[in-house]
Each structure stands twice: as structure tokens, then as C-alpha cells.
Amino acid sequence: MTLLALPSPRLSKAHIAKSAALIVPALALTLAAGTAYAGTDATFTTALTKFTGFLQGSGGKIITVLSLAAGLISLASGRFTLGQIAVPVGVGVGVGTGVPIVTSVITAVI
Secondary structure, three states: OOOOOOOOOOOOHHHHHHHHHHHHHHHHHHHHOOOOOOOOOOOOHHHHHHHHHHHHOHHHHHHHHHHHHHHHHHHHOOOOOOHHHHHHHHHHHHHHHHHHHHHHHHHHHO
């Protein structure tokens, strides 16, 4: 049996200097970082309220009806796949209950 001898890795001064040039500033920034508080900013509250209202109101109903119509049209084409029924149902459930779930998860995480 033959043994394969691999050369031992040697660190050159240039390699050590390059590593130190990356590590030292990163370490300094990490130690100097202050505490960040998420959820205290209200910049996008108006947009979130409008978008949530749109999806839970008439916009969500329109999206669901369009998805259902697309599923019915594809069923009329003669080929049947489970996606033609599952996608409109999934869209309806997602629009109806997805927004409150996502909003509560984001609120809980933040």
C-alpha cells in the first residue's frame, strides 16, 4: 500500500496580514454595535394597512374569482389535473386566512 504524503500548509506573512485586515475591523464593528429594536418604526404602516385591507376585502375576492375562472377554463380544455382544482382552492384559502397568519407571525417574531 502506498501512502500519499501531502505538504503541510504554510501560512505566509501576506496571508496572515490579509486575514487580519478582514478580521480586525469586523471584530471591532461587532463589539461596537449597539442594540437594535425592531418594530418601533411606523414608516410602512399606511402601506401595510392598505395592502392588508385590499387582500382581505374586494381585492382578495377578485383574485379568488379570477383563479377559479382560470381553473374552470383549463378544465374545459379537456385535460384534468389536480392543480386545476387545488390552485383556486389554495388561492382562496391563502387570501382569506393568509394575511392574518402572516401578520401575527411577523408581529410575534418582531
